[in-house]
Amino acid sequence: MSVDLDVRNVTVKFGGITAVNDATVYAKGGTITGLIGPNGAGKTTFFNACTGRNRPTSGTVQLGDHRLDGHRTSNRAHHGLGRTFQRMELFESLSVAENVRTGPSAHFSSFRLLGQIYATRKEAAEVNRRANEAMERCGITHLANKTVGDLSTGHRRLVELARAIATPFKFLLLDEPSSGLDVSETHVFGKVLTDFVADTGTGILIVEHDMPLVAEICERIYVLDFGKIIYEGTTQQALHSELVRAAYLGEASVA
Numbered sequence: 454m455s456v457d458l459d460v461r462n463v464t465v466k467f468g469g470i471t472a473v474n475d476a477t478v479y480a481k482g483g484t485i486t487g488l489i490g491p492n493g494a495g496k497t498t499f500f501n502a503c504t505g506r507n508r509p510t511s512g513t514v515q516l517g518d519h520r521l522d523g524h525r526t527s528n529r530a531h532h533g534l535g536r537t538f539q540r541m542e543l544f545e546s547l548s549v550a551e552n553v554r555t556g557p558s559a560h561f562s563s564f565r566l567l568g569q570i571y572a573t574r575k576e577a578a579e580v581n582r583r584a585n586e587a588m589e590r591c592g593i594t595h596l597a598n599k600t601v602g603d604l605s606t607g608h609r610r611l612v613e614l615a616r617a618i619a620t621p622f623k624f625l626l627l628d629e630p631s632s633g634l635d636v637s638e639t640h641v642f643g644k645v646l647t648d649f650v651a652d653t654g655t656g657i658l659i660v661e662h663d664m665p666l667v668a669e670i671c672e673r674i675y676v677l678d679f680g681k682i683i684y685e686g687t688t689q690q691a692l693h694s695e696l697v698r699a700a701y702l703g704e705a706s707v708a
């Protein structure tokens with residue numbers, strides 16, 4: 454079942470800086486929504502406000518029927534809000550399969566009173582099943598036993614994505630997930646995302662600087678500039694908006 458992410462009037466301040474200013478974003482489940490904007494516009498801060506990593510001075514965050522604001526980060530993940538980070542946070546010395554399994558394994562253990570200690574056999578089998586399916590979806594099954602520290606950036610990005618999609622999240626926030634990929638790797642990455650969303654109904658809100666990828670995969674786009682949402686519309690509308698071009702896309706925009 455798809456759930457929507459409904460974030461309203463979020464403001465985040467760091468001392469005298471207003472990093473996010475009264476931002477409202479509605480991202481529909483089962484689709485990919487883009488959040489774009491220049492460096493320093495407040496995109497990561499907005500994600501952190503959604504996941505509870507920082508404390509907004511105002512605003513609400515709702516996932517489906519659940520109000521998440523006021524909850525700790527772990528509780529928000531428990532309710533199905535997942536994220537990836539701009540800088541990959543993988544376990545370098547573990548294998549690809551072990552890295553991917555940490556996602557669902559940590560998620561399931563958060564539902565148990567005694568945490569990691571008493572995983573049932575059924576649960577371990579489900580973790581394996583999910584990890585194998587995610588690795589297959591991401592085309593990295595052949596790398597399952599390789600050490601992550603030995604992989605290329607492109608493969609590491611796919612491991613990170615596999616870990617996120619192996620976890621039973623209802624909605625994913627992806628922070629510049631294609632950073633460091635070449636053009637053909639980015640195309641493959643985009644296809645994995647669109648297939649995943651279409652097959653599972655999971656919603657994605659993606660922060661991305663790669664405009665061809667945004668144009669290819671996003672249904673709607675929000676544009677942040679100096680902490681404010683300055684534009685919201687379909688991807689085609691956004692790419693042809695004078696306001697968006699002036700604020701962000703400049704001359705090097707995609708048609």
Ligand SMILES: Nc1ncnc2c1ncn2[C@@H]1O[C@H](COP(=O)(O)OP(=O)(O)OP(=O)(O)O)[C@@H](O)[C@H]1O
Pocket residue numbers: 467470472490491492493494495496497498499539
């Ligand atoms: N912990 C912090 N303390 C103080 N200022 C911060 C903090 N985090 C972010 N900022 C400031 O808030 C503003 C928004 O930063 P943020 O990282 O959210 O932008 P961004 O759009 O994600 O940028 P980029 O595209 O470069 O990742 C910037 O001016 C940044 O310097």
